[in-house]
Amino acid sequence: MKWNYQRRLNLYSKFSIVLFMVFIFACTALFAKDEPKKEEPVIKSELLSGLKFRNIGPAFTSGRIADFAVNPGNPFEYYVAVASGHIWKTTNNGITFEPIFDDYGTYSIGCLAMDSNNPNIVWAGTGENNHQRALGYGNGVYKTVDGGKSWKNMGLKESRQIGMIAIDPRNSDVVYVAAEGSAWGTGGERGLYKTTDGGNTWTKVLNISENTGINNIVFDPRNPDILYATSEQRRRHVHTKIGGGPESAIHKSTDAGKTWRKLESGLPKEDMGGIGIAVSPVNPDIVYAIIEAANSAGGFFRSTDRGESWQKMSDYSSSGQYYNEIYCDPVNVDKVFSVETVSRVTLDAGKTWQSLGLDKRHVDDHALWINPSNTNNFMIGGDGGIYITYDNGKNYMHVQNLPVTQFYRVALDNETPFYNVFGGTQDNNSFGGPSRNFSSDGVTKGEWIVTIGGDGFWTRIDPLDPNIVYSEYQYGNVYRFDKKSHETVYIKPTPEKGELTYKWNWNTPFIISPHKNTRLYMAANVVFKSDDRGNTWQKISDDLTANIDRNTWPVMGKFWSIDAVAKDVSTSLYGIIISLDESPAKEGLIYAGTDDGVISVTEDGGKNWRKISSFPGIPANTYVSDIYASRFDENVVYASFDNILRDDFKPYILKSSDKGKTWISITKGLPENGTVHTLEQDFIDKDLLFAGTEFGAYYSYNGGNNWVQLKNGLPANAVKDMTIQQRETDLVIATFGRGFYILDDYSPLREINPSLNEKEASIFPIKDALMYIQKSNKYGQGATEYLGENPPYGATFTYYLKDVPKTQKEVRQEKEKELFKEGKPIPQPTWKELEDEAKEIAPYLIFTITDEQGNVIRKLTKSASKGVNRITWDLQYSNTFTLQLNDKKFNPIKEDRGFWMVMPGKYNVSLGMYSKGEFKELVPAKEFEAKSINNTSLPAPDRKEMVEFQRKVAETTRVMAGTIDFNKELIEKMAYLKQAIVNTPEAGNDLMSEAVKIEKELNNILFNFEGLSAKASDEEIPPQQVPLSQRLYYIIEAQINTTSAITNTSKKAYEIINEELPSLVKQLEKIALVDIKNLETKLEQAKAPYTPGRLPVLN
Template structure:
């Protein structure tokens, strides 16, 4: 009875907590809606991903459908989860908008591939590491996921599912790499993740990084624990609590197994069970004093044999995979992956010819072991010949960028960036095609891990590009040459201390001036040919070994001590004032901000900041663009297990600081901050989980979500000419928010307005071209922005239809428990036939002539649409059913902004906005002027483009008449055929009447031949010599200049003159048939009582 009561209390408590959580989320949503300036208001300002995909990015895990290995999931280390159903020909991101972007593990239920488990928080402890928020589960094949708990686990080591019972799942929780506590250890659920029980606990510093189930007996399990810690100042990669464990009772109890294993401290380990003989278990061990190695057990882990001293780095690798066919063959994925065929005695490297190094994941086909998929820092590779050759999946845009920069190239600027282990590169922000930017359009400027990069503002062929530890080169884009220009120690000077991510930038005061920093600041005035040291060591110069790690001081022999960490005490943030030459700011990895006002002759330092723990990493410094006394700073406490957003402002050149973190989320570590160049209060902050903006200098922050997944934003660049916001994400490549200028216009005052059109940026006119076609579905193309003039507008409220009004009233009555009046069938029918409210945007030229009208469905908030800068295309209407003003016209609705005729005249235009509702047209916003500029990129431009426009107008008039005639001809032909049928079925109808109808059919067919000619009998077959159909000539002159801005050709003029001569007789004949012949024939039909025919008014007399 006592147990029952406890269960009931637990159930009630759980239910109450779940209800409270739901209530909390609802309250958060309502609170956001109360704030006028929120994410929803600006949701139409969408980020555009430009890739690239050619470099791909770090892969953490695979989950392959064993029944259909064309279908599998990919866990991307810091780029979510992706799914393919066609062996990587195409991919779908299935985890974009959940609480984490860093993924460790993906596992599918062996009994139901639609059940997918995802462990968040990448399973390693290297320097560039994200963190997760627990375990997620999908029951619909990745269409949706639910967080199942363990939110404080931070990093997940692995997931295994009991093959006998899908509700039994084990999760190896590593815990935070940067601090103690949280949810770490081995967890088990027996109810599909609803509740969890910790079945293996080591300590607050040690979690579990591997768990495996014996395929022959699922009650037998193995787990490895890993004691590790990383901070900015150093790293410990192992300890006495790292061990191997075994369970024989389905994970309920565990025993440490040590026989034959190193007796010293161990670090990261990998373990696997041979599916050929489950008695054989393999283990790879990192250990202190060089005593790590590769071990084999032939008695289910009871004892181990050291097969060789081969091991790899436990902080980044040490993952092993047993071959499904050969008990002695094992794969180890690492910098250069390898395999053994003799149980670990000897090892052979896997070819890296045409393949990136640094592997992390492997799937081997159980039916064909020569076929496997391997994933690493450079993406996914597939082999069908055991690793001799590889196919690269070059269509995953998951590159990890540290930094981003832009240039001022015309007509489109370029984007520059440095990546995690995938080079530094430059590529176009967009191009002239309809398709978008291709992988081949990107250029590598430097190899390795890339960081800061910039192009000379006066000569874009000169690019300064950097790989890790300040190794900066000057790259010649024209020749492809590069030369190292890294500052070197002066005679007698101690070695400089460089950070992995050493800051560098070009001065805005002198284009040949370059700054870079180690523990000192350097300046070059001659493009890096020579350097001046302009500071002493600006760090605290604190010994990294003076800090406790996991509560103790560690000896030099500790496992992987400080391996793969930067020297501590380095400058990591650097900026200069654009307003005052010589005013520089430097920030360090040990929490110091230094300032000089005289170009480095003297420096002042600040080491304490309100609410910021001592020694916190300075992630960004940003000198104000409007006031030389103002500077902004951001701090990153992640590697101290501190996830708070630290962002500050100083108004006295760094002497004192005030937090402007405002309402940024508590786990929103700030990586970068930039200021708008026109509105000083407009700031942008890149955080661990997205990008935010503020229009009030940090009092209130709003997330920009649209088009952007949950992702870390490491850097932000503003392209000033275009007012584009370009961001470097750590795992999903580059994103661009095209023309963010409407954010400058947003204020609380906007909510008092009914509507507003924001300033329209000048639009560039050109003819869009095509890329290479027919390249298959793997061919990656990053989309260009929508072509044309972008019109951004605000609408306070979207007008409602009668149906919407009725349903809102019914909803209120239902809530109040009152009777709901039922509409009649007729009222419901009229609701469906109601012409919906719509917005009409009218484009005028400089002489107030209407050029185009664009119709849009009303939507509350800030919205965007595009006008393609073309005149309306002559066409005929074809309404099926009820008229709808906003359906069927492409982006611009019925009178849409796309699909027009030739490009308009370059020059000034304006646009206004009206609302049509209930038969009335209401003006909503004053006209806004903008300019359409023609791109000068043609070899044979028109001498006078106005001649093209006037010719097009003449052609349009003719086209409307000819297209209408063609449609009318078809209707008349159908009408006469119906008349013939009616005559034939009417008793007593004369043969003379039938002959009149037949004669009319012959005449109509003759007109059709004149207009359309004779269709070829088969595709591509030529028709016999005949007169050119009039519509062929019309097509030539109608579409000739849709893809060209060159002058009108003589052939076009000839065609037009022929049409002027030959079309009028056709029109005259049609007129006679419509006005005389058809009415006469219809009168005769009425006289003889013939059945009704289309278009004829029935007659009736009693």
């Protein structure tokens, strides 16, 4: 009893204490002041505007074309819908193209339609109009009314893929949009939509179901109220594809879309898939359809009664998921084109077909335009870009200036002095080329090499031998490529005796071990390892997938027969490894991620594996798009997941700090539609991460807690892969539709964090500058030549500026803006105040460059702007030629071209600002180094002597150029003085003789400098004494483009100049300061009118 009493007493005491603590906390909460939650400061993309990506293309392969819109009144003007690379426009028949749709939040374009009444009005449907495996999605329909200068989203943002747009030729405000809807899920804006007010409002006029949209809409050209539409039931997921169903059909309306009926007579009774339809412009009673259907019921069909009944002309059809688009010839009613793998044409209404011509042309076509004035001239768009023929397909011209290649992967070598960029592409081979070159023009198409053909994917280069390149095409077909000989060895692992075939993904992972350059890993449903560069392979895992039978999952709410339309066609087998990595921090620590949502890890090189199939916040069985083992900590691993093929566009990135046992999400700052494809980590700062998403590149400065977009120079595009060139600290990314992009020297990102805002200004660490002679190697190539962009030549300074002082005008305008908002009177500035504003010099930055001795050798200026920016010094001394002013106006930021290269060595740069009449130093001197790459065959034995000679020549140039210009100014002045003598009554007649004598002496001096003027070429002038300017030209021409030794000819020329120049300068000095002054004094005494350079005397 006592024990129970004591126990109760103890419990009561404990309970009292708990109640007391709750009361205290409640009171604290009650009486405490509400303190706002402090938000962690974040970096904004706008701060990073100076960190700009550059595009290196290439363009020689081009990329997949979806549609054309050609101006019927001027076929030299047309628009190109690039399937994964935005919209481009040409006004000169393809000599040049301009991207005109880079900043509208999507990159995938399905179709275009030009208003026949106004070629400046063009409609664009976003989201590629098919359902193949490498598909992008859109955000609605857009319209331009100014020829592509600007675009406006007109709605249907949830349509995902748009198949076709039709504009009523009688009324431009009436537009029909065939919205296919998402290929990966139900619902959304799916069906046929119509607007009667130019896109302000939309009405769905044909609805099939949540699974079936409309992929074609065409008019009867005689009566646009007669419409034909095709519906397409389809679905694609990672594990499967259904290419058709009972809801695919052809529909007709005779009342502008108010009512519809399904056309059936003569058409397949089986489930249909993708349907293409076209009305003959020659005889609109004739309608053609190409139909994919189950059980071989599809084919090519013709109606002669406006679709009321159909006749099957042949069994010919193509793949509805990628093709089945037909085009009627504008003059021949029986001639129809079908674009597909090998495009075809029929001349007998579809009974027989022949190839359209493939000589020196890529396969896989998707778009066609036929010149109505000359049908032998047509333009085809496909996976290989644009091809144009003028002889009915016998010969084609390939357009090679559209850098719209779709890259799946990117890899880099360590070649010196410039590394190479390699990658695999969608249907355009695997190849590699230089990240930059010695030319001031850029990288040419001839500098790229193809390693293997097909659809290219993973490429890896031996880190110790850049001549050994591994490239693969689809399904793990990997080759070892010898860059020296261009030989290839096929090294794909094959099953052992008695084994079943492996399951390979379309995009098979392949890596080189970070611990041994001859060790390779690749994966099917199992992981393979080779220690001899792929000559032999060892299987180091069992099947690491979830082993799910894909037929046990319903599609569109149903289970489908194996006979369903194109079931699982062009779809990889399910249950395959698609991401693979070995930890750089620990040998044998390997991660494998699968398409069915499993991550497996081995810590002993594959002897034992641990499977992980459940992840916080990640839907089950989600595709593991990338797995990235930390460079620094063997316990840390990152994983990204891509659930886009289940209509889930959210970004998923997880981090584990215990080798995958537990995970946390790190996606703050990524957009809701930012599906993540790839991850990368800096090699110095473990918290500096990069992510490639469906619509751009992002970085995190704090280990994934916050993400910031890197977008300057980079259009909205899918970043499928990214990697780092450590020697150069470059971030290189592979986009799926705009080629390769490079962010040169991203090292400032290591210091760009919220604390940066505490500084007034900063110069980030400066990368060593490479010194070489940059020359232009291209002349007369024409404007069609695409050149990959080189980085600016020289030393690049990346700097930060917190604020820019406001000018008087900006201060006034800000005050006026506030007063206007408040409805208060706005004081009007005086004319004097406005004049002072106009004369005020806006703030500008001054970068002062000094050598090791502290001598100032160059100053660079730039407009002051907030944030992170860049400026590049060309490694040259200041120009010593005569200054030139545009419109004779002062411009503090006028480009100052250098003259003569500096010595290799260490230099310093400081940053200051000029504002409101004062100079202020912002950042003290920061050191950097200029390094020669030593690529000269005959280098100067004494570079210092060479540079000193060049400096002397620069000083001689300054003096001679200035003296010649001064000489010419004096001659011009003499014209004024002679005119003043004639016009002044009191001027003595002897003054003219004096003036003529002076002028003659000036002309004689100028002759010594410049000699006779040539009518065409100096070589046509009879023998004369060599002008000093010509001797100087010989020296400059001999030395300006080389680091070789000074020629003796140059030395002799310099000696001659030094002998003759001083006396000419002295003669000119006497004429200017004595002879002309005396003449001017006499003219002033004679009260002559003003002449330039003479100050009148007030008597």
